[in-house]
Amino acid sequence: MPATGEPLIHLERPVSWVALVGFMGTGKSRIGWELSRSLALHFVDTDKVIERVAGLTIQQIFEVFDEATFRGFESEVVDRCVALDQAVVSTGGGTFTRADNRAKLLERGPVIALRASPETILERTRKHPRVLLQVPDPLGKINELLEVRKPFYDLAPIQVSTDGRMRRDVVAEIIARLEAWRDEREFDGEAWLREHG
Numbered sequence: 700m701p702a703t704g705e706p707l708i709h710l711e712r713p714v715s716w717v718a719l720v721g722f723m724g725t726g727k728s729r730i731g732w733e734l735s736r737s738l739a740l741h742f743v744d745t746d747k748v749i750e751r752v753a754g755l756t757i758q759q760i761f762e763v764f765d766e767a768t769f770r771g772f773e774s775e776v777v778d779r780c781v782a783l784d785q786a787v788v789s790t791g792g793g794t795f796t797r798a799d800n801r802a803k804l805l806e807r808g809p810v811i812a813l814r815a816s817p818e819t820i821l822e823r824t825r826k827h828p829r830v831l832l833q834v835p836d837p838l839g840k841i842n843e844l845l846e847v848r849k850p851f852y853d854l855a856p857i858q859v860s861t862d863g864r865m866r867r868d869v870v871a872e873i874i875a876r877l878e879a880w881r882d883e884r885e886f887d888g889e890a891w892l893r894e895h896g
């Protein structure tokens with residue numbers, strides 16, 4: 700058992716499918732992988748699928764083709780991911796900003812948006828550079844993109860901050876929020892009224 704007292708594996712999973720969305724560097728891939736281990740689900744990282752199928756890195760796809768081609772690949776992968784079961788799906792930072800992807804992911808649900816401050820994002824994306832942040836002022840670019848994208852990330856029903864937190868604690872919060880999400884959906888108003896009304 701980890702120090703928090705949280706069990707390592709939740710055999711009674713609250714969900715058998717969940718997607719993580721949010722800006723670059725909010726921890727979608729790392730948290731997604733750990734969440735998948737905790738819930739004993741498969742893990743799919745849409746960027747990794749694109750790279751494997753295209754035989755090119757994201758950077759190369761942007762260079763050899765263009766961003767629009769990458770977005771097309773991304774939407775195709777979203778289509779495949781929503782048809783899966785028993786999976787934690789980690790998306791790219793731009794995925795949820797497109798209406799078609801958003802509609803499909805929200806319908807499949809639940810969708811969790813991970814959040815982090817621009818400074819944290821800068822620090823994390825410095826370690827693993829992103830094609831869109833290879834500019835003279837990456838913090839300025841992060842703020843600019845965040846301003847445009849925040850309203851879309853806000854549409855996810857569950858929001859979780861990863862700023863300055865242990866991954867284990869973030870995963871524990873996500874699982875608790877998924878349990879609450881499931882309980883809300885399973886709530887049978889008529890049965891409750893029969894019992895308490």
Ligand code: S3P
Pocket residue numbers: 721722723724727728746757790791792793794829830831
């Ligand atoms: C992008 C985020 C990246 C990757 C691509 C574009 C974006 O994924 O999909 O570089 O538009 O924000 P991460 O969020 O995993 O870095």
